[in-house]
Amino acid sequence: MTQTLATIYAQVPHRVRTMCGQRHFCGINRTVAWALYWTLLTFLSSGLIALAPPSAGAAPQEGSPRITPVVRAVQTVAPAVVNITSTHIIQGQYLSPLEQFFGPGFGMGPGFGGASPRTQKRESLGTGVIVDGKKGLVLTNAHVIAGGEEVTVRLLDGREFSASVRGADPDFDIAVLEIKGAQDLPSVRLGDSDDVLPAETVIAIGNPFGFSHTVTTGVVSALGRTIRNRNNAFTDLIQTDAAINPGNSGGPLLNLEGALIGINTAVDARAEGIGFAIPANKARRVMADLMDSGKVAPLWLGLDVQDVDVQTAMALGLKDARGVLVNTIFPGTPADKANIRPGDILDSINTTPVRDRRDYLDILRNQTPDAKLRLSLRRDGAPVTVDLAPALFTDENARALMEKRWGFSAAQTGRGIVISSVNAQGPSPFLRKGDLITAVGANPVNKVEDLLQAFRRERMAGQVLLQVTRNGKAYYARLIP
Incomplete structure (x- = not known):
């Protein structure tokens, strides 16, 4: 396209125009330099040469060596990765300025005031991945949303939605969220974690330390790993050296095809490059049980x-x-x-x-x-x-075994879980018909299902601590099966 000389001249850098006005330019006589310059302008004005600034930040085209399988996988899945904010409401007390300086209780006289009730919000960050875009279902870790009263998810495009917890199981560290008011969201393709190969390249996307949609890569270091904490053992985990940090929890572990093969869950704090993910097949089964019945079958x-x-x-x-x-x-x-x-x-x-x-x-x-x-x-x-x-391990199995091993049966009433019968020759003769069972160990008992689940957990224990209420008074009793 032909341009006017004035327009073309304006595109020539000022430094070049200045040099052309000097007596010598890189050893070229000024007259020769001007001749070359006007020749260049003639070509530009005729449209034979296009002078345009280079395009800034032009994206590489498909087929470029920069578009690797990792890049393609991230481009495909990143829109389905969400940042999760779980808000916890904490009840506490507000200290007056005098109490903050001199200590609690100071200045409690008339006109000074004192500690007053106060509600605080504490937020925890994590990651999730949309596995069903039509229903707005998100997979994440149970510990990401544990105790949260309000859950918010934020997508890569900046949209934010409230989410409800459809189900969570701490034994598997899996939770299912449902995004409210959203339809036709992007989603990840579920892969087959039984097909994972040691040493294959994997990709993690997460929200470590609040840095949104951080991508890390690594390999599958090992399969079938087990890690333990004080309350649980997590088995069959995928070990990876892809960097996983606080905030990555609940995010996807992907293969080079962009398929979800794991949910990132933990890192060994004693070392670098030792992270763990829950296999996608196990997460899929836990999700189905949580959606169907709200719990995973024991x-x-x-x-x-x-x-x-x-x-x-x-x-x-x-x-x-x-x-x-x-x-x-x-x-x-x-x-x-x-x-x-x-x-x-x-x-x-x-x-x-x-x-x-x-x-x-x-x-x-x-x-x-x-x-x-x-x-x-x-x-x-x-x-x-x-x-x-x-x-x-059905409720019928658990109930029959509890009556045999713990020596009592219980029923749901309007008052709570009430002892209905006691085997005088069993391990709990201290119980009486009509007693309330309110806790087993540290686990509260509000319904029969809670009692049966506590029995499943403690049935092989050498001793069990029961919290019992009789005539309005609570006490603890030790049961030795």
Whole structure:
């Protein structure tokens, strides 16, 4: 396109025009320089040469070596990654300025005032990923939204929505949120975590320390890892060296195809490059149970175990005190069908060591009904391997076993959970018909389901602390099964 000489001249840098006016320019005589300059202007004015500023920040086109599989995966999935803000309401007291300076209680006389009730908000940050754009369903970690009264999600495009918790299970550290007032949102494609390969490249997207939509890459370091905290064991985890920091929790772990293979959940604080993700297949199953019934179906193998301490090991002629001793097999259960016997020593489940009966229950609680378990046993000193699948530990099973093992039954009433019968020869003769059970250990009991769930957790414990209310007075009682 032809341009006027004035327009073209204006496009020539001032420094060039100045140099052309000098006596010599890079060794060129001034007359020659001006001749070259006007020749250039002639070409520009005729449209033979286009002089235009270079495009700033031009995006590389498809096919460019810069558009790697990682870039394509991030471009596809990032719009479905959300930042989650969970607001916790904290009740406290407001201290007057005098109390803040001199200490609580100072200046409590007339006209001074004192501590007054105060409500504070505390926010925690995390990440989630939209897995169903039409329904607005988000997968994240249970610990991201634990205790939150208000949950807000923010998308990559800046939109913010309120979200409700459809279900959460701390045993799996999985929660499902539903975005309110949004339709046709972007979503991630769920992959098959059983197909994950050690050393394959993976991508994490999250909100570490509030830095929105941070991308990190790494490899799958190992599969089938187990980590433990004070209350739970998390099994079958994907280990990765992709950087995972506080705020990444609940974010996606992707393969190079942009498919979700895991939900980032934890990092080993003792080291760098050791992060863990919940496999997508387990997260998918937990999500389905939470959406259907609000909880994950409890499981069991149909056996009871006891710890192998030093005295037990000596009595059994064992070289070391490890594993748990099988002492009871219930008829018709997976353990019975797999021909596990009383006296067997259970060493591991899916290569995860079983250190004691608490460990056994924690590992079993982190399994889904479709899990395939391999148990490593010792029988008469020889190793034995057994493959089996867990069965549903129904309320009927739990109720019958509780009456046998704890020696009482209970029913739901308008007053709460009331003792309906007590076995005088059982381990709880201190209970009376009509007593209220209000807690088992640190777990409150408000309905029968709470009591049965507490029994499932504590059924192999050597002692159980019950909180009982009788005639309006509460007390604690120790039950030794």
